[in-house]
Amino acid sequence: MEGKDIPFRMLDADPFSNWLGIAILESRVGYCRVGMTIRREMLNSMGKAHGGITFSLADTAFGFTSNTHGKYAVSIETSINHIEALEEGDFITAECSLEKVKNKVGFNIIAVKKGDDLVALFKGVVYRTQKDWE
Template identity: 30%
Template sequence: MWREDRASQHLGMVLEHVTPGEAKLSFTVTDVMTNGHRTCHGGYLFTLADSAFAFACNSYNQRAVARQCDITFIAPAFLGDRLTATAREISRVGRNGIYDVQVVNQKGEPVAEFRGHSRIVKGTHLPTPT
């Protein structure tokens, strides 16, 4: 999945960890990611959290897509901040999953909280044994 994820790669994200139901991604806030307040634009925070969510809910070799997501911004992030999004599974029943993602800065201070609801769709990422 990482090989095909052009958006996350283009933003300089690093996939630090993936295990069933969990994922961790990070990036550094660049100048083009800042808004008119000179803080990280909320869309980039959402994208980082959404990417961590995507890798966590796709970690079982079943294709999963987002059904619904929301984010709560807690504190601003600034140019040069190293942000890390850690996703963890809350529930996975049938084709539905719920995942929480915490975004923190390099000091471990919370920047945002994200919740994503996933839905399993047809297909796998890797060939399945026959």
């Protein structure tokens, strides 16, 4: 299986990301950009998108990208900084790039944006196993 195809396989087997409405906008080895639209059921008590929504979108981009090198990879530590509030109907994207893979642990920063505006920064540490995607 080609690395750029792995995120599509992962999304097909991911009920939560499908419930969120995540779409893969671009995928290649070492890179993935995903997007989704904020829906009413994703809002918190203040009428803004729940912080878990941007976290989940970024985590998905992180996971998909980390696996494009052909080995099963899992996150071992993540965090997020929320910069701007989001509202129902906003379309947001998360972009992750991983150029080189040299060891079992990798660190990434994922930008979550609404258009050109940065709305969150997600940081993640991934562990790469020796198991191949087939």
